[in-house]
Amino acid sequence: MKISKFRDLTIIDINDDQVMVISCDSAGAIGNKEKDIVKVEPEIVGYFTAQVALMEILAIGAKPITIVNTLSVEMDDTGKRIIEGIKRVVEPLDFSDVDIITGSTEENFPVCQTGMGITIIGIIDKKNWGRPKARANTLVAVVGVPKIGNEIIEDKGREILSISHLLELKNNPSIHEILPVGSKGILYELKEMARTNNLSYCLEDEIALDIERSAGPATCAIISIDEGEYNSLKNSFPIPVERIGRFI
Known part of the structure; x- marks a missing residue:
């Protein structure tokens, strides 16, 4: 199994037919909590944080198979609202958000500032893929x-x-x-x-x-x-x- 980096992506050659691609992003101090610096609704935080990692996966030609949200907030109700934003991001794609989205929240301590991370795993079928490449004279x-x-x-x-x-x-x-x-x-x-x-x-x-x-x-x-x-x-x-x- 070969592991390499390509720009911000981690590329894992898992077998003769497939390559795994991993992207991630994070956000902090953006939300509707007391200590947040940029005040927006949690759905917006989830949407745009997930969008970054998803764009990187799609741009290289991988198919997303798992979206993992690591939320430094309580599930009810900030976490639920962030997840709704993540679900909105995947709407243009042809798969069920119920099957692809998973994650965790902070339930032990009260949180006064929003924080979250997102990791997306994608798969490339080697037989039907060539890495997108910029060309000279374009x-x-x-x-x-x-x-x-x-x-x-x-x-x-x-x-x-x-x-x-x-x-x-x-x-x-x-x-x-x-x-x-x-x-x-x-x-x-x-x-x-x-x-x-x-x-x-x-x-x-x-x-x-x-x-x-x-x-x-x-x-x-x-x-x-x-x-x-x-x-x-x-x-x-x-x-x-x-x-x-x-x-x-």
């Missing part, structure tokens, strides 16, 4: 806008990436690789995409987005796209698409 574009904290709540889905958006991008044959952007920002993830594909890149002279700003819970993603298809995607996609450079 454009680098960002789908969505980097946002954090209360900006995400105020956005109401107008400019930030969702699981449904990601699935639509994956079905587009002109897009060769998708990399969700998190707290390290667009430029960091662009460098990672270039490094792991043995490519270089050049940036546009003028970029409308702040490419060093945190994108919080993966509110945007970098894509490698054929140049001839960029305008079509930009003009038709429901959230912003912005060209930022080219792979060379």
